[in-house]
Amino acid sequence: MNLDFKLNPEKLGLALARVILALGAAYIATQFFVRVLGWSNRHLWIAAVDLNREMNIPSLYSGGAMLLCAVLLAMTAAGERGRGRPFIGWVGISGVFVFLAADEVLVIHEKLNDPLRAALHTSGGVLHYAWVLPYLVLAAGFAAVYLPFLLRLPARTRKLFVASGLIFVGGAVGCELIGNLIMQNAPPLSVCMGVEILLEETLEMSGIALFAYAIADYMRVALPGLSLRLRVD
Numbered sequence: 001m002n003l004d005f006k007l008n009p010e011k012l013g014l015a016l017a018r019v020i021l022a023l024g025a026a027y028i029a030t031q032f033f034v035r036v037l038g039w040s041n042r043h044l045w046i047a048a049v050d051l052n053r054e055m056n057i058p059s060l061y062s063g064g065a066m067l068l069c070a071v072l073l074a075m076t077a078a079g080e081r082g083r084g085r086p087f088i089g090w091v092g093i094s095g096v097f098v099f100l101a102a103d104e105v106l107v108i109h110e111k112l113n114d115p116l117r118a119a120l121h122t123s124g125g126v127l128h129y130a131w132v133l134p135y136l137v138l139a140a141g142f143a144a145v146y147l148p149f150l151l152r153l154p155a156r157t158r159k160l161f162v163a164s165g166l167i168f169v170g171g172a173v174g175c176e177l178i179g180n181l182i183m184q185n186a187p188p189l190s191v192c193m194g195v196e197i198l199l200e201e202t203l204e205m206s207g208i209a210l211f212a213y214a215i216a217d218y219m220r221v222a223l224p225g226l227s228l229r230l231r232v233d
C-alpha cells in the first residue's frame with residue numbers, strides 16, 4: 001500500500017508558526033519566575049522550554065525544522081531531476097541543512113568558542129561567542145557561490161529565500177553579538193538578557209519556518225503533483 005502526502009505551504013507555515021509562538025510563550029512564562037521572582041532555572045520544567053539551553057524541546061524542534069527543510073530540498077532536487085532540469089544546487093542546500101540540523105542538536109558551533117578565543121587571544125567582549133567569525137565567512141562564501149542559483153529562481157521564491165536568510169542570520173549572528181555586549185554590562189539572569197535570548201531564538205526559528213514555506217511554495221508552482229510517497233507493506 002502506498003501513502004501519498006502532498007504539502008500545503010500555507011498549512012505548513014501556519015503549523016510551524018504556532019509551534020514557535022507556543023515555545024516563545026512557554027519561555028516567557030517560565031522566565032518570569034526565574035528572572036523576576038528569582039526561581040532557580042534548574043527546575044526540570046523550566047529547563048525543558050529554556051530557549052538558551054540545548055537538548056530540550058526548543059532545540060529539538062529547531063533541529064527537526066532544519067531537517068524538514070533538508071527533506072523538502074531533497075524532494076525538490078528529485079523533482080527537478082525527474083523533469084530533466086538542473087538539480088545539483090538543491091542537493092547542495094539540502095546538505096547544508098543536514099549539517100545545520102546536526103549542529104543544532106550536537107552544538108558543534110559552541111565547541112569552537114574556546115579554541116578560537118585562545119587563537120585570537122581574547123576572552124570576552126564582542127568575541128565571547130567567537131564561533132560567529134568562521135560561520136560568517138562560510139555564510140558569505142555560500143552566498144557568493146549560490147548567487148547564480150538564487151538569481152535563476154522565480155522572483156517570489158528568490159525574495160522569500162533572501163528574507164528567510166536575513167531573518168535567520170539576524171537572529172543567529174546579529175543578536176548573538178548584541179548578547180555579548182549585554183553580558184558585559186548586565187548579569188546573566190537579567191531581564192535584558194532574557195529579551196535578547198527570546199528575540200534571537202525566535203528570529204532563528206522564524207527564518208527556518210519561512211524557508212520551509214518558501215520551498216513548499218516553490219514545489220507547488222514549479223513541481224505540481226510532486227508528493228512524498230511512503231510504501232507500507
